[in-house]
Amino acid sequence: MKPESLQLLVTRTMPFGKYQGRIIADLPGDYLAWFARKGFPPGELGGLLALMHEIDHNGLGDLLKPLRGKTRG
Structure with missing residues (x-):
């Protein structure tokens, strides 16, 4: 796992579905x-x-809390 992946979890949106x-x-x-099952x-x-x-x-x-609201750059 790359640290950048954690930042993506709080910035990237789901592109399809419900x-x-x-x-x-x-x-x-x-x-x-x-998703884990299917x-x-x-x-x-x-x-x-x-x-x-x-x-x-x-x-x-809670691991993601410090990353929420952070902006890139």
């Missing part, structure tokens, strides 16, 4: 668990969803 437009870090745990999409998005699932599943959501 939660389209929602920040990945704000996706419900049961939605992430559904399969994550390919590419960067799938990697971010899998990472967020692990964070959520292990109760580590």
Whole structure:
């Protein structure tokens, strides 16, 4: 895992589906668990969803609090 991936979790939005437009870090745990059962999409998005699932599943959501609201640059 790259540190940049954590920043992407609080800035990147879900590009499709029921939660389209929602920040990945704000996706419900049961939605992430559904992807874990059915399969994550390919590419960067799938990697971010899998990472967020692990964070959520292990109760580590507070890890992202310092990153929320940070701007790039």
